[in-house]
Amino acid sequence: MLPGTLRAALAALVPLVALAVVPPAAAAPAPEPVAPSAAPVAPAAPVTWTMQPSSAEGPDGRVSLRHVLDPGASVADHVTVANLGEAPATFLVHVGDGTVSPAGDFDVLPVDEGPRDGGAWVTLGDVEGAERLGPGSLRVSVPAASAVTVPLTIAVPADARPGDHPAGVVAELVDAGPSRVRFAARVGVRVHLRVAGEVTARLVADDVRARWQPSWNPFSPGTVRVTYALVNSGDVRLGARGTVSASGPFGAGATHRDADRREVLPGGSAQEVVDLPAWPLLRTGVRVHVAPTVVGEDAVDARLEATAVEVTAWTPPWSQLALLALVAALLVAVRALRRRAARRVQARIDAAVVAATTPPARPAPPASSPPAPRPSSPPAAPRPDVVPRVTEP
DSSP states (O other): OOOHHHHHHHHHHHHHHHHHHSOOOOOOOOOOOOOOOOOOOOOOOOOOEEEEEEOSSSBOSOSSEEEEEOTTOEEEEEEEEEEOSSSOEEEEEEEEEEEEOTTSOEEEOOTTSOOOSGGGGEEEOOOTTOEEEETTEEEEEEOTTEEEEEEEEEEOOTTOOSEEOOEEEEEEEOOOSSOSOOOOOEEEEEEEEEEOSOOOOOEEEEEEEEEEEOOSSTTSOEEEEEEEEEEEOSSSOEEEEEEEEEEOGGGTTOEEEEEEEEEEOTTOEEEEEEEEEEOOOEEEEEEEEEEEEOOTTOOOOSOOOOEEEEEEEEEOOHHHHHHHHHHHHHHHHHHHHHHHHHHHHHHHHHHHHHHHHSOOOOOOOOOOOOOOOOOOOOOOOOOTTOOOOOOOO
16 A cells, blocks of 8 residues: 555545646537628518400490390400509400319300300400410510500300300419419309200209118118209200219108209209118119209290109118128027037936936845865876776787
8 A cells, every 4th residue: 555645645645646637628620600691681562353245435344345246246345454562463364164163153264275165256456565375365564553444345146056155254463473383263254145046954863873872781871872964965055954863762761852954054064973872672763853944134035844853873781781790600609509508408317317216226145256266186096006907819
């Protein structure tokens, strides 16, 4: 062991050695200068615009352009594009054929799909400062809080078919940004164009199908899904007041649903899907009844006839049959178990009766053992003193 004075000297020397070994801390690097940020870019002002039917002086309060023309006739009309925003905007004004969306809303085909019917009969007039892109297409710049009136002419061909030829005029906002994604934000005015003459009105249900969707809950009804197409094979647009009904044999479990449609254009169709709750009565009859109706302010001089289509849907009670099979299996199993238990009990009773009525058996006497065999004596040896006599003849 080291003496006490030496240990004290070493203890005092250790901190000095540590200070000598530890290198000096590196100086923290100076922070890099931060470039001043650019001024924030103000978001583009929102653009709000409208298009309305109008006269040469401006909007006249109409909600659409409605004309009934003879074949070969023409008429002049106007629409006004109003920019309600705080910045100038450029709009693509074009004409297109009318269509109805699956939800029943009227729309105009995109500018990429050129018009082939009523839209092809509409020509946009000249507008000061506008760029003409075609007979039915203009690029119009509208200053902030201003409006531009666009004249148009509807010219019906001499061989046009009598009836409705829907069209529309649309003002679509032109996005001048660098984005490759095009958002078609547009508003428009509908053109109700009818060619005078004798017309037919016919709206029927076609391709009616009924499909059974059973419920796996045996205590709730299943669903009969009925699909069909409302086909307008006439010359004028029509609405439909439809009723879809279903019933089992002898009218059991009858149910129905209304299936109305506001508008189906001539030559067009609309898909309908109706779900009816139904109990599985093996065979269910489905009936689709369609009554055509006049749309809005239209005048139809043709007879409107209601039609009905009937189909059959097979509605087997799968879940109920499965429940019956399960109950039957349980009953058979319970009955088999009861029979087995009864046989066991009866066997025990029979054994007890036999044991009670049979007297106890007497013990049998012990069996006697056979006598031991006596030992046989060996044959006597001949005596040597006896000599056999031989008698001579």
